[in-house]
Amino acid sequence: MASEPILPRPTVEQLRHVVHNFPLIDNHAHNLLLPSHIDAHPFESITSEAQGRALRDTFKSLPHLRAARQLRELYECADDADWEDVLEQRIEWLRSDPERLYQKCIDGTHAILMDDGLAGPETVYEYNWHDRCTKAPTKRIVRIETVAERLMEGIVGDATDSDLKHASYFTDTWLAFTDDFEREIQDAIQDVEVAGFKTAICYRSGLDIEPSYEEAAIDVGRPFERYVERCVRKRKFRIERKALNDYLVLRTLEILSEALTHPDALAKPLQFHTGLGDNDISLRQSNPSYLQALIENYPRVPFVLLHSAYPFTREAGYLATVYKHVYLDIGEVFPMVSRDGQKAILRQSLELVPGSKILYSSDGHWFPETYWLANKQFREVWLDLLLEYVDKNDLTAHQAINLTKDVLFNNSNTLYDLRYTVDFREIEPIIQQSLPWRPKSTEQESFEAPPFPPPPKSISGDANVPSFPPPPTQAHVYDIQLLETFMKANGHVKYVYVQWPDFLGTLRARILPIKEFTRIISSGERIGISQGNTGTLQNDTLTSVGNPVGQIYVEPDLRSLRCTHKNDPLPSATVLCYWRDSSGRPARECPRSNLEALLNDLQYNHGISLLCGFEIEVTFLRRNDQPTSPGNPSDEAFLPITSNQAWGTMTPDQYLVALPLLGDITEGLAEAGIEVQQFHSESGPGQYEFILPPLPPMQAIDVLIQARQIITNVSASRDLRATFHPQPFAETGTAAHAHISLLPTSSQRDMAFFVGGVLAHLPAICAFTLPEAESYGRVRDDSWTGGTWLAWGTQNRETPLRRVEPGRWEVRCLDGFANMYLAIAAILGGGILGLRSVPVGSDVVFDAKDVPVNPSKLTEEQRATYGVRSKLPARVEEAWTALETDEELKGMLAQGVADDFLNMRRAESQMLGRMEGAERRIWMIERY
Structure with a gap:
C-alpha cells in the first residue's frame, strides 16, 4: 500500500483545495471554432499533433485513452462508455446546450490570453466572445506572421505579372510593407487589449534565427522579392522563407525595444512556439537553445518559451533560469503527453527554473474540451508532484500553495501587466479543521522572506552621507511601469509629495518636482533623511529615540502613488514610503515594514489573508x-x-x-x-x-x-x-473604526484570532490604537463608543470588539491619533498570538463569550458568566503599562519598536503637559 504524505491532514487538504480550485490565467490559447466549422477538424486531434493516417493510431496512445476516460466525466457518461458513446453525447450537448459545455470546459479560468492568429473570423469566434466564459476580459496575443501575411495580401492582392516587371515595384512594396508592419506593431503595443506578441517562426523556418538585426536586414532583400513573386503569381501569402521570417522577428524585437521610454522598462512579451508541434515543424530546429544569442541581444523584451519546449524542456529551463527576461510556459503537453510524461516535464521544469518564471497555459484550441482536459490534467499532476516534494521536506505546504498561486495566476498577471485581482472568498476551503499545520517538533515552521535588494543610491543634503550603487536589476526595487502608467493617465502632475508617518502619526513629507522624482525612480535611488528625524516630536523636539548619527533611506512604494485633489495648490500626487537601512533591508523602526512582516507571517505561516x-x-x-x-x-x-x-x-x-x-x-x-x-x-x-x-x-x-x-x-x-x-x-x-475580515472564513480561526488573540492582548494594543490622553475621554459606557469593558459581542456596539458577521469584525477602540500602520500591526500581532496558542484541530472554548447585551448593565456575577472580568485601560498611562508588561505582543514587532514608541509617547506627554487645557486642545486640533 502506498504510504500517505507525512503531513497532518489539514495541511494536505489545504494544499489539495488550492491546487484544485485556485483560478488561473491561461497565458496561451486559441479561439474556439464556430458551429459551422466544428466538424472540419477530427475531434481525436485534441490529444495528438499527428495528422492524416498517422492520427488513426492515436486511439491506442496513453494520452488518448486517459482523455477518453476523463471525457466520460465531462459528458456525464456511464463508466463503461466507449469512444463512440462519448462522441454521441458530445454531439447531443452541442446540439441542445452548447453554452453549458463552453462554461463547464472553461470553468476555473480567470482570463485567457488568446493568440487569435491561427484562423480567420469566418472560422472561429472573435477573441472577446470568450469573455462569457471567464471572470476577466480576454486579451489578445498578436501573431506577427499573421499580421505580415494580411498586410501583404492587402498590398499586392491586385497585382499582376506586369507589375513585377517594373524596376521600382519590389522597392515600393518593401517600403509599404515595412511601414505598415511597423505601424501595426506600434499600434498593438499601445492597445490595452493586446497583452503581448507571438511568433510561429518555429513552424516556418526554425528557431535558428539570425541574432543580428543588421545582418537580417541585409539578407532579406532577395528572399523578399521571391516571396512577392509567389504572392502575385500563386496568391499564396504564407511567409516561410528563413531570411524574411528572421527579419520579421528581429524587426518586432526592435520595435518593442524602441517603444520603451526609459532604460529599466520591459516591453510587452514575445511568445515563441518551441518544441512540440505537428509534422510541419523541424523537430531539430524547434530546440530553444538556438535562441540564446537572440535572447542576449534583446534583454528588455521578455521571451516566453511556449509548450514546455517538449522534448527540450531542460534546455528551455536553463534559459529561463539564467536570463531574467525569459519565461517557461508549460502548456500543450496537457493533454498531449501521458501522465508520467507530464510529471517528468514538470519535474524537469522545476529542476532549475524559479517558480516566478513558470507560466500555465492550456494551448486550448478549436474545441472547448482542450481547455478542460489541460486544466484538469495539469492540476492532477501538479498536485501529485507537490505532495511528493512536501513529503520529502523539499517544500513546506505553504510554499507549495504559494508556488501554485504563482504558476497559475500571479506570474502571468505580473508579466503581462494585467492587474487582475482574485476574490479569495470564492475559493475558501471547505475544511472542518482548517487551522494551518504546525510541526510537532519544537521548531516552529517559519517563512523566510526573499532578501531585500541592495539599496539604491542615497540622495541627501548631507555631503558626508555615503552613496550606494543601484541594484543590478532595477525592477527589484521599483516597478517602473507603475510610474509610467500613472503618468500616462495623469500628465498634469508636476510635483510629488513623498510621505511617511512617524511613530506619533505625524505625516512627514518631501516635495519633489516630477522630473526629479522620475529620475530617482529610474536610477534606483532612495531619499536619505537623518535617523534623528524618526525620533522627533511634532514641534521637532528631539527625544531619546532620535539618533542624530546615521541615515534612514526613504523608498517610495509606487503602488500607493495617487493624485491629489484639484484644489491642491500644486498639480501633484502623493506616495507613501518604506524606511530602509543602509543595506537596503527594512529599517526596524519602519511602521509599514512592521505591518508588512506580520501580513507575511499571517499569509505564509497561517494561510490567512485580510481585508x-x-x-x-x-x-x-x-x-x-x-x-x-x-x-x-x-x-x-x-x-x-x-x-x-x-x-x-x-x-x-x-x-x-x-x-x-x-x-x-x-x-x-x-x-x-x-x-x-x-x-x-x-x-x-x-x-x-x-x-x-x-x-x-x-x-x-x-x-x-x-x-x-x-x-x-x-x-x-x-x-x-x-x-x-x-x-x-x-x-x-x-x-476611526476598522473592519477586519479574515480570508478564508473559519469560525475556529475567527475565535482564535480575535478572541484568543486580539481581545486577550487588547489592553496593550490600546497603547497603539488609543495613544493619547484625550483618546480615553470617549471611552465610556452607554454612548455606543465601544464601552469600557474588555468584551466582545455580535453586533454589540457597547463592546470594543464587535463581530459584524462570521469572518468580519470591527475594532472600535481606535481613533484618529493612531499611527494606523502600527495600530493594525498591533492588532495583527495579537491575532497571530491567538492563532499560535490554539492547538491544531482542537475545539478550544474561550472564557470570553459572545455578550448579547450592554456589559455595563450587567451585574458582576452576570458579567462573569460571559467571561467579562476586567476593563479597558481608563487612562493612557494604563495602556502604556499594559504594553510594557506584554512581552508577547512587544515581540511581534521588530526589536525595540514598542519601547521606542512608548518613549516617544512619554516625551510627547511631557511636552503637552506644559500646556494649559485650552491651549493643548487647540494645539492637538491643529495637528490632527
Whole structure:
C-alpha cells in the first residue's frame, strides 16, 4: 500500500483545495471554432499533433485513452462508455446546450490570453466572445506572421505579372510593407487589449534565427522579392522563407525595444512556439537553445518559451533560469503527453527554473474540451508532484500553495501587466479543521522572506552621507511601469509629495518636482533623511529615540502613488514610503515594514489573508473670530460648521453649509481614485462620516491616509479645519473604526484570532490604537463608543470588539491619533498570538463569550458568566503599562519598536503637559 504524505491532514487538504480550485490565467490559447466549422477538424486531434493516417493510431496512445476516460466525466457518461458513446453525447450537448459545455470546459479560468492568429473570423469566434466564459476580459496575443501575411495580401492582392516587371515595384512594396508592419506593431503595443506578441517562426523556418538585426536586414532583400513573386503569381501569402521570417522577428524585437521610454522598462512579451508541434515543424530546429544569442541581444523584451519546449524542456529551463527576461510556459503537453510524461516535464521544469518564471497555459484550441482536459490534467499532476516534494521536506505546504498561486495566476498577471485581482472568498476551503499545520517538533515552521535588494543610491543634503550603487536589476526595487502608467493617465502632475508617518502619526513629507522624482525612480535611488528625524516630536523636539548619527533611506512604494485633489495648490500626487537601512533591508523602526512582516507571517505561516475597511469620522470646524465673555462657549477658538444635526439627518443648516463641502470632498476623493461607499452626518456638532471600501490592509491604510489629506485640504481651501481629534468637544466622540475580515472564513480561526488573540492582548494594543490622553475621554459606557469593558459581542456596539458577521469584525477602540500602520500591526500581532496558542484541530472554548447585551448593565456575577472580568485601560498611562508588561505582543514587532514608541509617547506627554487645557486642545486640533 502506498504510504500517505507525512503531513497532518489539514495541511494536505489545504494544499489539495488550492491546487484544485485556485483560478488561473491561461497565458496561451486559441479561439474556439464556430458551429459551422466544428466538424472540419477530427475531434481525436485534441490529444495528438499527428495528422492524416498517422492520427488513426492515436486511439491506442496513453494520452488518448486517459482523455477518453476523463471525457466520460465531462459528458456525464456511464463508466463503461466507449469512444463512440462519448462522441454521441458530445454531439447531443452541442446540439441542445452548447453554452453549458463552453462554461463547464472553461470553468476555473480567470482570463485567457488568446493568440487569435491561427484562423480567420469566418472560422472561429472573435477573441472577446470568450469573455462569457471567464471572470476577466480576454486579451489578445498578436501573431506577427499573421499580421505580415494580411498586410501583404492587402498590398499586392491586385497585382499582376506586369507589375513585377517594373524596376521600382519590389522597392515600393518593401517600403509599404515595412511601414505598415511597423505601424501595426506600434499600434498593438499601445492597445490595452493586446497583452503581448507571438511568433510561429518555429513552424516556418526554425528557431535558428539570425541574432543580428543588421545582418537580417541585409539578407532579406532577395528572399523578399521571391516571396512577392509567389504572392502575385500563386496568391499564396504564407511567409516561410528563413531570411524574411528572421527579419520579421528581429524587426518586432526592435520595435518593442524602441517603444520603451526609459532604460529599466520591459516591453510587452514575445511568445515563441518551441518544441512540440505537428509534422510541419523541424523537430531539430524547434530546440530553444538556438535562441540564446537572440535572447542576449534583446534583454528588455521578455521571451516566453511556449509548450514546455517538449522534448527540450531542460534546455528551455536553463534559459529561463539564467536570463531574467525569459519565461517557461508549460502548456500543450496537457493533454498531449501521458501522465508520467507530464510529471517528468514538470519535474524537469522545476529542476532549475524559479517558480516566478513558470507560466500555465492550456494551448486550448478549436474545441472547448482542450481547455478542460489541460486544466484538469495539469492540476492532477501538479498536485501529485507537490505532495511528493512536501513529503520529502523539499517544500513546506505553504510554499507549495504559494508556488501554485504563482504558476497559475500571479506570474502571468505580473508579466503581462494585467492587474487582475482574485476574490479569495470564492475559493475558501471547505475544511472542518482548517487551522494551518504546525510541526510537532519544537521548531516552529517559519517563512523566510526573499532578501531585500541592495539599496539604491542615497540622495541627501548631507555631503558626508555615503552613496550606494543601484541594484543590478532595477525592477527589484521599483516597478517602473507603475510610474509610467500613472503618468500616462495623469500628465498634469508636476510635483510629488513623498510621505511617511512617524511613530506619533505625524505625516512627514518631501516635495519633489516630477522630473526629479522620475529620475530617482529610474536610477534606483532612495531619499536619505537623518535617523534623528524618526525620533522627533511634532514641534521637532528631539527625544531619546532620535539618533542624530546615521541615515534612514526613504523608498517610495509606487503602488500607493495617487493624485491629489484639484484644489491642491500644486498639480501633484502623493506616495507613501518604506524606511530602509543602509543595506537596503527594512529599517526596524519602519511602521509599514512592521505591518508588512506580520501580513507575511499571517499569509505564509497561517494561510490567512485580510481585508480592512475604515470609517473616517471627522469634525468640520470654523475659526471663531468674535470671542465674547469668559466662559462663554463662543470663546472657543473653533466652532462646528453645523450644530442643528443628529445622526443621519440633513437639516436645512446641513443642506446649505455641509452638503456642498461633503460633495467637494467626495468628488476630490473620486478624482484621486478613492471610492467612498457612503457618507452621512454623525451625532456630534459638525461631525460627519465617510466609509471607505474594504482593501488589503497596507493598501487600505495608504488610502485612509490619502483620503484624510484630501478631506483636510479641501476643508482648508474653504478656510475650515477638519479634525480627527477624538473629542473636539466635551460631548463629541470621534473614532476611526476598522473592519477586519479574515480570508478564508473559519469560525475556529475567527475565535482564535480575535478572541484568543486580539481581545486577550487588547489592553496593550490600546497603547497603539488609543495613544493619547484625550483618546480615553470617549471611552465610556452607554454612548455606543465601544464601552469600557474588555468584551466582545455580535453586533454589540457597547463592546470594543464587535463581530459584524462570521469572518468580519470591527475594532472600535481606535481613533484618529493612531499611527494606523502600527495600530493594525498591533492588532495583527495579537491575532497571530491567538492563532499560535490554539492547538491544531482542537475545539478550544474561550472564557470570553459572545455578550448579547450592554456589559455595563450587567451585574458582576452576570458579567462573569460571559467571561467579562476586567476593563479597558481608563487612562493612557494604563495602556502604556499594559504594553510594557506584554512581552508577547512587544515581540511581534521588530526589536525595540514598542519601547521606542512608548518613549516617544512619554516625551510627547511631557511636552503637552506644559500646556494649559485650552491651549493643548487647540494645539492637538491643529495637528490632527
